[in-house]
Amino acid sequence: MLHFENDYNEGVHPELLKALIDTNEENLAGYGMDGYTQRAADKIREACACPQAQVQFVTGGTQTNQLVINSLLKSYEGVIAAETGHVATHEAGAIEFSGHKVLTLPHDAGKLKADDVAQYLADFYADGNHEHMVFPGMVYISHPTEYGTLYNHEELSALAEVCRSYQIPLYMDGARLGYALGSSLSDLSLAAIAELCDVFYIGGTKLGALAGEAIVFTKQNMPKHFTAIVKQHGALVAKGRLFGVQFDRFFTDNLYEKIGREAISYAEQLKALLKEKGYRFYLESPTNQQFLIVANDKLEELGQSVVYSFWEKYDDYNTVIRLATSWSTRQADIDALAEVL
Amino acid sequence: MLHFENDYNEGVHPELLKALIDTNEENLAGYGMDGYTQRAADKIREACACPQAQVQFVTGGTQTNQLVINSLLKSYEGVIAAETGHVATHEAGAIEFSGHKVLTLPHDAGKLKADDVAQYLADFYADGNHEHMVFPGMVYISHPTEYGTLYNHEELSALAEVCRSYQIPLYMDGARLGYALGSSLSDLSLAAIAELCDVFYIGGTKLGALAGEAIVFTKQNMPKHFTAIVKQHGALVAKGRLFGVQFDRFFTDNLYEKIGREAISYAEQLKALLKEKGYRFYLESPTNQQFLIVANDKLEELGQSVVYSFWEKYDDYNTVIRLATSWSTRQADIDALAEVL
Amino acid sequence: MLHFENDYNEGVHPELLKALIDTNEENLAGYGMDGYTQRAADKIREACACPQAQVQFVTGGTQTNQLVINSLLKSYEGVIAAETGHVATHEAGAIEFSGHKVLTLPHDAGKLKADDVAQYLADFYADGNHEHMVFPGMVYISHPTEYGTLYNHEELSALAEVCRSYQIPLYMDGARLGYALGSSLSDLSLAAIAELCDVFYIGGTKLGALAGEAIVFTKQNMPKHFTAIVKQHGALVAKGRLFGVQFDRFFTDNLYEKIGREAISYAEQLKALLKEKGYRFYLESPTNQQFLIVANDKLEELGQSVVYSFWEKYDDYNTVIRLATSWSTRQADIDALAEVL
Amino acid sequence: MLHFENDYNEGVHPELLKALIDTNEENLAGYGMDGYTQRAADKIREACACPQAQVQFVTGGTQTNQLVINSLLKSYEGVIAAETGHVATHEAGAIEFSGHKVLTLPHDAGKLKADDVAQYLADFYADGNHEHMVFPGMVYISHPTEYGTLYNHEELSALAEVCRSYQIPLYMDGARLGYALGSSLSDLSLAAIAELCDVFYIGGTKLGALAGEAIVFTKQNMPKHFTAIVKQHGALVAKGRLFGVQFDRFFTDNLYEKIGREAISYAEQLKALLKEKGYRFYLESPTNQQFLIVANDKLEELGQSVVYSFWEKYDDYNTVIRLATSWSTRQADIDALAEVL
CATH class of the missing domain: 3.90.1150.10 (Aspartate Aminotransferase, domain 1)
Structure with missing residues (x-):
């Protein structure tokens, strides 16, 4: 066949496997305090041309979305997403489970349009009853989208501008980010993404990691005591090296x-x-x-x-x-x- | 003017006020253990021709919806509602705050159509990925709806039949139920509602109570230890007599x-x-x-x-x-x- | 007998009842936007000699505790309380239900000792594993306590000082505050309480209200969009006048x-x-x-x-x-x- | 040094690593639907002499505890644990974050005593106010405990008997279970544990897995639609093979x-x-x-x-x-x- x-139907990319084997017998600190994890974060900061970026590694995509959205939103806020967005459809209600509504807008081949978001936000604040409604507190996009499509620099800039004018973060789900970066048709570099998004994640699992996603907060906006937050979401792993070693390799020689x-x-x-x-x-x-x-x-x-x-x-x-x-x-x-x- | x-812009109906005054100096047990509350429940059971009904009084509508929906749903379930339903629009995300998604369907003058619900449920279980989606675990309707419209007996029966075939409860938000019962165009009696719905509430606030709504579980389906559940939702009041006395009067002489x-x-x-x-x-x-x-x-x-x-x-x-x-x-x-x- | x-075994104090009757037919705005509610807040600010205080009325004590604690704490924080504190014992786990641990300390006739709190906080931050533990994010006391005892000015000042040095709020549960203020042995005025506590509530139910508690934020620290937060906790009532009228009367002529x-x-x-x-x-x-x-x-x-x-x-x-x-x-x-x- | x-300061046990390498290029179904995961579950059932056991693999210990406790408890229930239990001390409040109180009892070298648990349960139900308190809904023990100590067959049987008489589950945290099974002083086999506990987990991470714990429900008591529950806790991984392959090897040749x-x-x-x-x-x-x-x-x-x-x-x-x-x-x-x- x-x-x-x-x-994600095979195991791990040969180069990542080699890195895991090579480091296997090293004695390393737990919970992401090891040197590989620190170096992986450094290399991601460099690849993003974003020296102030704060990086946290976790296991999988739904966990990442739940953790990022729940930790950045206030209790009375929801997240705007395309009706086809992963958080709106195939995460078993993980966002609502953590207390937040997904506010859906129509999609254009999987993408959110900046004009639609701007209109939604304007209408919300114009509504005299909005204190009885769910405040839009973040915009979620996936890149590539669930339909494989890509935002271009202009589209992402327009979304970022809307978000900034309302002071809400723009969050990019990059479960398959490598396939966007690798597309010759894409004009969005990691550096541009880091500049325009307030937080995004670099997907590992679907690019060949055994497990692991790298969350990148780009504006010194990682919530305080994030380790405790990650832990209480059940997302802190003892052998953080699993992510550190793989992402250190991912970001060596531009792998x-x-x-x-x-x-x-x-x-x-x-x-x-x-x-x-x-x-x-x-x-x-x-x-x-x-x-x-x-x-x-x-x-x-x-x-x-x-x-x-x-x-x-x-x-x-x-x-x-x-x-x-x-x-x-x-x-x-x-x-x-x-x-x- | x-x-x-x-x-709800005046205080309390004169007859209810009189009852509150008349009973004011009686020494009564707290937390709904008083005789008025017990008698109010008895009278509601009789008015509903539903001797097995279980009744709980709480303060307001959003609180009622949150309490009923959260206590009846499993964590992985959401509630189906019209996109115009109060739980979907004007409760500040109280349902999501308690962990559950509101699964919206198009409305017909504020009403849900049984066929739409049946189709949604059939599509859900036909989807091979449904274990990664939010299970539809309840149907929420309001009667009168947010647009003042009413379900007739045939429409409510059709909804009830769909719910029973999927073994999920049908819940009616009766914030303004008295105005439905008082409409000459309505063919739905309290007894019919109690027969067709698994749980509903009889709105007090908008019918002249100072505060107070009566939740009616009709199928011996009140969750076990419901007092503790009400308490942990912050919804148990010390002077339960406030509700007991008013509803005792509401259901005396058909008021x-x-x-x-x-x-x-x-x-x-x-x-x-x-x-x-x-x-x-x-x-x-x-x-x-x-x-x-x-x-x-x-x-x-x-x-x-x-x-x-x-x-x-x-x-x-x-x-x-x-x-x-x-x-x-x-x-x-x-x-x-x-x-x- | x-x-x-x-x-709380009788209904409502005669003076409050009279105020409810006198205002019953007035047409008032809902959800606490009416003039009585505004005036009640003004009078509370005056009684507390705290012009910047922000006031919110809700129905009952457990609801108040859940709302205040949950809205002021970060997700990774818990609340310090005496092991006999109401939030630790008789609220059906309402604090944990909203996501927060109650961190209990020994009591002295129902009271927390400032030294114990200081020691707990010092030990916590000295523990190298504290990022894996629950951060102490607030101190909860009741006054009078569950045993009827009172803090004196010196004791409350000491607690306030500890809280300020760790930048965590001091919260007083005043379900029976009137009985403290009315005690000839108490040296704590409302003004002193407002100065020393970051938030407290003035209990209505146990002082003769039908229902109603007044939450007072004393340091301009009411969470943003608190109306939406109150609503999503199911605690916003349509006829806010019920609380406004009673508290307006409570704080007229020093009642x-x-x-x-x-x-x-x-x-x-x-x-x-x-x-x-x-x-x-x-x-x-x-x-x-x-x-x-x-x-x-x-x-x-x-x-x-x-x-x-x-x-x-x-x-x-x-x-x-x-x-x-x-x-x-x-x-x-x-x-x-x-x-x- | x-x-x-x-x-957990080295990577993965050589035999597990070999199994990961050997299977790396096989095309396998995601989300635990692969053959290795199924075989691992079969082998665990056999090792436990518990053919009806239901097995779910997840990433880490805190995640496991949160998932098991939250999915088995009703909202108004808490979990009894020793005051030294991991869930009570070093999980950043993950249990409370999911809505449940940890009800602590004194420990005996890290162990809970059956008599203490029995007394607590008897006192709880004897208390006339218990509907206002947190219901004890589960007993949590760790084996080995946080102090390395072990329950013997008699002690575990006594705990199981108390739990059964109150119809609440006994849950064993087996983060280091292999070190208990490997101790010559232990008289508790996997089969005995599966018979006496309602649910337990077999820790992988601390026995040499890169990541992975096996939850075992022994009484056909895995909650319905558990996949959706795991997913909404952010605990379902795409490459479930990571756990399947390692546990398949763990339970081959008694490794x-x-x-x-x-x-x-x-x-x-x-x-x-x-x-x-x-x-x-x-x-x-x-x-x-x-x-x-x-x-x-x-x-x-x-x-x-x-x-x-x-x-x-x-x-x-x-x-x-x-x-x-x-x-x-x-x-x-x-x-x-x-x-x-």
């Missing part, structure tokens, strides 16, 4: 972006192949996730040689599916796919 | 429904008057709240003699306002309104 | 202190009577609550004419009971008690 | 117990050595953690060659420190220690 169902770039080059081949074979695309995605509209009666046949993800029903006769390349895709996988399509 | 802005009926008769006069004067109705409401579309340049004039509620912007030139009759409306108010319109 | 079991003083004078008579009859006191209380050690075989006899509160087991042969005077005690009650003892 | 400060046994044999050597050198033990621990009372002026000297953990102040002149052996201790470490002591 050819695996294109997602970007993180290289991984993204390589996966995108496979995605480009995949797109070309699918177009050649006459597949119909649900939307234009410049990153590692590709969404196709496939007739229901062709799905079973496809499923005999390729593992894909069901995405959603398109209509009574067609289905939207996802094919993804990743850090673990090999040229041989693409070549084999060319054979069976 | 003529007051038609809402149904609760009489109050509703009288307010509706004033509302009928109000509607006739407004129609006669050429006012344009936003929708057809059979209860005490009437919604009008008024040209912006006429609002100021109206506001010189009548206190109304701003509801929402209609378009650039018109505004939706609310005029409400209530337990405190007098014939003289209507007559005076006829003069100034 | 003679009622000395608590201070609040007068009520306390009168109850204390009855308590003095009660103490004299009990001493004369040879009753054994559990501790010396200068306020309206008196605690006695009574042999178990005498309890039944006493219970035939007097309603008292069971407090706790003293040993195998004796029980601690409470007798309380209150705003509703009359000379005739004391005289009748003299007959039956 | 010689490292005896804790049991988990072997690791514990070996560490205990080093601990025995350590104890003998320390006794020989005249060190004073704080208490008698049969597991891998040893607690010593050391004069303050000798600490610095010791610290020049050995890394130990500060535990607590003993008196003005002495300190309690911890030395721990672990899965990563080697004979050479013990031999080197003999040289420097």
Whole structure:
């Protein structure tokens, strides 16, 4: 079987594995107080051209979103997100579980529009009853989005400007950030993201880490006593080295972006192949996730040689599916796919 | 000034006040253990023709919704509501604050449609990812709705049937229930509501109580140790007699429904008057709240003699306002309104 | 039966009732925006000699404690209290329910000692693992305490000094504050309390209100958008006048202190009577609550004419009971008690 | 430097690392749906002689405690623990953060006594005010305890009997369970633990896993839709294989117990050595953690060659420190220690 169902079905990237093996017998301090974790943070600060950035590593994406949103919002605030945003749809209500409403706005291929956010905020404060409503206290975006699409510099700047004018943080969910950074069509560098966002995370799991995400607070805005906050969310791990060692490696010799770039080059081949074979695309995605509209009666046949993800029903006769390349895709996988399509 | 802005701008209905005065010097047990509270519950059980009903009195509407929803839902469940439902809009996120998502569906003049709920539930369980989503664990409706509209017996039965087939409770917010019961156009008795809903509340504040709402669990489904749950929500009052005495009186000589009926008769006069004067109705409401579309340049004039509620912007030139009759409306108010319109 | 079991077994003080009746038909704004509520706050500011004080009225004591503690603490902070403090014992875990640990210290006749608090805080910050522990973020005291005892000016000043040196607020639960203010043995005025505490509440329910407590933030430290916070705790009532009218009257002609003083004078008579009859006191209380050690075989006899509160087991042969005077005690009650003892 | 400060200062046990390497390129389902996770659960069921056990893997200990306690307790319930229990002291209030009080009882060398628990429960239900208090809804113990001590079969049976008579679950925190199973002085097998406890966890991190703990529900009492509950606690990881592969290996060829046994044999050597050198033990621990009372002026000297953990102040002149052996201790470490002591 050819695996294109997602970007986390193999274990760990060989270079990260090597780093884990090489450091395995070193005696290191726990809870992220070790040197690898400190160095990983330093390298992230450098890669972001953001010397004042504060970095915290945690295990996974939903945990990250819950922790960041809950620790930055006041109790009476909610977070604005696209209706397709991960926090609004596939986190089992983790945001509400921690006490906050997700305030959803329509999406444009997975993206929030700055104008919509500005209008929502203006309407909220114009409403005489707003003290009886949920205050919009943050804007959440994902980049790449759940549909693989990307914000450009202009769009992100516009969102940042709206947020600043209302003094609320702009938060970017970068679960797949490497695939954005690796896309030739993206004009947003890590430094630009660090400048425009108040907080974002650099996803590890989907870029080849065993587990691990790096939260970056860019404006000296990490909540006070954040270690205690992380701990009370159940998110502080004893062997913080697991994250420190992997991210130290990710940000050595530019590995993180290289991984993204390589996966995108496979995605480009995949797109070309699918177009050649006459597949119909649900939307234009410049990153590692590709969404196709496939007739229901062709799905079973496809499923005999390729593992894909069901995405959603398109209509009574067609289905939207996802094919993804990743850090673990090999040229041989693409070549084999060319054979069976 | 003529007051038609809402149904809680005077203090307490004279009959309830008399009951409070008459019992004031009696020595009574605290925390709802007094005889009046017990008798009020008995009378509610009788009025609902529901001998097994379990009754708890608390102070206000948002508190009631938070308490009922939070105590009946599992942590991973949310509550289905119309997008215009009070819990979705004007409770400052009290439901999310207690950990649960409000799952909104489109409304039809403030009402949820059984078919929409059934479709939502079917789609949810058909989605292979639903363990990563918020489980729909309850259906919330308000009756009258936020737009003054009413469910009829057929509509409520259909909702109840959907809920039963998925084994989730149907909860009715009856903040203004008396105005539904008092409407000649309603075919839903208290007994029918008690039969069809798993839990509902009988609103006191907006029917003339100083404060107080009666929560009715109809299926022996009051959560175990509910007193402790009420207490930990900050909702248990020392002088429970405040609610007991008022509701004992509400349900003596059918006062609760009489109050509703009288307010509706004033509302009928109000509607006739407004129609006669050429006012344009936003929708057809059979209860005490009437919604009008008024040209912006006429609002100021109206506001010189009548206190109304701003509801929402209609378009650039018109505004939706609310005029409400209530337990405190007098014939003289209507007559005076006829003069100034 | 003679009622000395608590201070909330009758309804409402006659003067407050009169104020409620007199204002009943006035049309007032909801949610505490009415003139009585504003005037009540003004009068409280004046009585406290604290012009910058911010006042919010809510329904009951546990609700107040939960709201104040939860809104002032950071998520990683707990509240220091005596092990006998109401928040530690008889609020069904309302503080923990809102996410915060109650950090208990030994009590001295119900009181916290400043030295113990200082030691606890010093030990906490000296512990190298304190980022893995619950930060002490507030000190809670009750005055009078659960045992009727009082802090004097020196003791409260010492607690305030400790709190200020650690920059954490000092919070006083004044459920029975009037009985402290009315005690001739107290050297703590409202003005001194407002100066030394960062936040406190003036209890209404146990001083004769139907319901209602006044929260006073003395240092311009009311959390931003407190109305929304109150609402999401289910604590905002539509007819805020209920509290406004009563507290406006409480703080007119010094009624609040007068009520306390009168109850204390009855308590003095009660103490004299009990001493004369040879009753054994559990501790010396200068306020309206008196605690006695009574042999178990005498309890039944006493219970035939007097309603008292069971407090706790003293040993195998004796029980601690409470007798309380209150705003509703009359000379005739004391005289009748003299007959039956 | 010689490292005896804790049991998590190296990375991963070589056998587990080998298993991770060997399976790294396999394409596996996410979120614990892979075959290794299923097999690991099967092997745990077999090792526990508990075919009906339900197993869930999560990342760390505090997360596990919060998840288990919060998902099994009703909102009005707290958990009974020794005052030295990890949940009561060093989890940054994670249990209270999730809404529940930790009800502490005195400890006996870190252990809860069944008689104390029985007395607490009896007193609670005998108290007429218990509906205003926190219901004891679970008993939490750690085994080994925070002081390295162990329950024997009789003690655990007595606790289980008390819990069953009140129908509340007995929960064992097994962060270091392997070191209990590996102790020659322990008469509690995994099977006995599974029979007597309603839920427990098998600690991975401190026995050599990179991360990972196995929660075992023994009485078909895993909460319904537990995946959603795990997710909303931020505890569901995408690459569940990380836990599956390691625990599959732990429970192949009895590795988990072997690791514990070996560490205990080093601990025995350590104890003998320390006794020989005249060190004073704080208490008698049969597991891998040893607690010593050391004069303050000798600490610095010791610290020049050995890394130990500060535990607590003993008196003005002495300190309690911890030395721990672990899965990563080697004979050479013990031999080197003999040289420097």
